[in-house]
Amino acid sequence: MPKRHFKIQGEPLLYSCYDDVVFIYIQFIMEDYKFLFKVVLVGNAGVGKTCLVRRFTQGLFPPGQGATIGVDFMIKTVEIDGEKVKLQIWDTAGQERFRSITQSYYRSAHALILVYDISCQPTFDCLPDWLREIEEYASNKVLRILVGNKMDREDREIPMHVGEDFAQRHDMYFLETSAKEAENVEKLFMEIAAELMEQARSKELPRYDTNSPTINGRTTSIGDSNCCSKLS
């Protein structure tokens, strides 16, 4: 019987003999998806994280919404190779005073999108600080993506190759996007979903456990993936 791959979410309905454990998870029965991934967006306030999420989940560019408070939560189910993949997207507030809230989401993230604004040097200069946070709190298996947003803007301050270099040096995928013009937004999330699905399939059962010496899936998938890094 093929093993059905799923994230353990709910409480088991039935737990019997240990050597042929039968876990029946409520969520597994009720929800029609095989993969659930958590994606967390971080980066300075105002770089367009909320706009990217809205563009992807609702297909719109929101006019003048206020800055995000704490953490916002969106869900979108996509289909990859005929499989339903549920993306849980956590949009964080960039300001320092929300840091304790946002940090608590790093550990369980499957993918972290670090966003800067290509027309705003300071948002790029802060990237090392963000990386330090990621190192500190996130699982070392997390998929990391650097995104230069607002590529539609004429007043570019960060040339694309500078962003690309940075991403390469820090072992991250790279992509430039425009939430405003819907450029590369779909692509960003879909490729993340595809990559995570690939990783999940190559492992037995994904675990967040940092202590267990399971395979580090990311390093193997970095060079040979067609995700982000090759894009122009």
Added chain:
Amino acid sequence: MISIKLNPQELGDSGGIQKVCEKIVAEEENVTKQLENLLSRQCHLEAKLRSVTKALPNLQIVKSDAQHLSEMIAHTSNLAENVSAKVRKLDDARSRVSECQQRVHDLLDLQLCSEGVKLALQEEDYEKGAAHVHRFLSMDQTLLRQTADDVQQDCTAVTNSFSLLHKAAELLQTEVTARFDEAVRADDLASVERFFKIFPLLGLQDQGLNKFSVFLCSKLQETAQKNLRAALETRSADKRASVLYADTLTLLFEGIARIIEIHQPLIESYYGPGRLLTVANALQEECDRQSKLILNEFRKHRQLDSALAQVADWLRSANSSSSSANTSGATTSQQSRTDPKNLDLLLGELTIMHARAEMYVRFIRRRVQNDVEVGVSAEVTRGLLMDKLETMLRASGLCHSMQALLGNYLQLEHYFMAESVRKAVALDQLEENLQIQQTSSMVDDVFFIVRKCIRRAISSSSLDGVCAVLNNACSLLEADYCSVLRAQLRHGYMSGYLDLTQAYNALQSSIQQGRLQASDSEKARLTFLAYLNNADVSTEYIATLRLSLGDEMAAALPGMTERDRAKLESCLSGLGGVTASLRALVEYGMSQLSASAIKPRVSPWVDAFLNVSHVLTEEEFSSYEANEPFVRNLVANLESLLSSFKSSLTPTNYDTLVSILATEVTHQMEKVIAKSSFNRLGGLVLDKEVRVLVGYLTNATSWSIRDKFARLTQIATVLNLERASEISDYWSNEPGAIAWRLTPAEVRHFMTLRTDFRSEDIKRIKL
């Protein structure tokens, strides 16, 4: 009538003539018919003519009647037109009269007003004066001047009145403003309210509202500062000392709420509804200032910043020590660490502050919303006003302070939870007798702490706060707590000794060498079992925790949106991840237990089967049947093995153990059976033995494990056949037949163990 045209050419020959002649004849016939027809109607027509002639005189009368009617209608219409024109004129006239009356009234009032104002000003009766000015302001001044002209009256009187009233209005404005300010200075609330009511009469709504707001703010400032001073003077022995600043902040919020409660009706009745937002705006600015002062004192006196700095240090060292596994560095920094207990009160106060601010913001929102709903009819405008309020609140200093405060709380809570759990683990204690307490002390302690922290977060009324603490709790449980359990379970049961004898021997020799005490080994065994129980009980605690938290949160965070709930649910489901990790740990521990305590011990017990011959004579059979030495021994051994664990394991763990044991026993039984030979009576004995064994083990657990014995039972069935061919009675594809776990090859193989079955017979069987 004759329609035939004679064409000369047609008459050129006789045939032509003939044709024409035929046509003519036909035509003639036709004409004749028509004539007959006409004649037949003559009679009828004549009768009609006669009756018409008779009716002729009557027509004359009808005609004259009709003429008469027409004249009458014309007349009536004329009349009606005349009347309606008159009515219209009358109506015009009437409205002019009333307009005129209004103007006359106005003129008269003007006169009255100008006289009244003079008198009122003299008498300092500002209300009356303002009422006169209000009346005057409601008049159409240009029209009045015209009227005065129209009625040929002396226009100067009106103009005089105008200038007088204008002057009076100005005078009143300055006077009322001055009096208001004076009342504010004198802190004369009655006068403040008195003059506040006069502003709108003078058309000065905005000014009045602003001045009043400033006044309210000054009152607010005064009380807030008084409260803060009182707080700073409170002795530390005071009952409320630990929540002093939360109390002071609460007093500020209550003060604002009271101000709104008291003054909203006043504002609404004298300035109209929809004006509260202006006042709330002003009050919010003062609230921002005052709350900041309180929070500054709070930070200073509670040494919040030094606590935060320590926590930041701890976090840094925790992260570096986890990456470099530098334990000695970790222990030195442990000494300088704050005892998490010392943070308890501070954490409590932080959450109260946040909760109170949330409550206050909800109050303001509700009040302004009510006011806007009453005062503003256009839905769009209402929406805009509410957006304005939200923007104001979001940008307010209070909200920013509270967000920062919540952040501080979360940092400290993170430390509190992690350090308290670390302490609970360090102080872990084991009851010597697992029958009294099956788990070690840390399980209850750890879950008590985690529950306490999450509950405290709930009391902050912040969903983001609750989610963050939940996330941290899941991290802590899944990483730190589980790794403590795992580390213990990794040591294995009996510290790696394969069986009791081996352990006993090792123990003896080490005691002789003075290295080890007997209790150490016993202790290790107990600790292992306790940790196995810890893991199992933890899954139960998590299930309970999740259930109770769900309810508590729904009660503490009312008004959650669908998305909020989904957010919370997602964070709660992190606990499911912890459960999965714990289950994996139990599984791991059980495999350890099985490897050291089950497998090595079961083997010799089952191997005893080989010492008993299963090729029996009748005599041997009856004596064997009476004693059943093998299976009775086996069951007795299993019984003593299980009973040594029964009271030391949680019910779930015990059932798991029985299940493992059952698997192991059947597995080994299969092996020894395969090595034996049987005759008919030996098969009968085996079948009985298997029944006894299965009966014992299935009764030993509350789980249904009968299925585990399916193969063994079937083997016994095969070996207990009367004749080889009898197998076809059992082997069937029909529904309801035995679901065979043995392959046909296995069935055949086991049949060969029967010394009395001939191999040709076995081969002949169709399976």
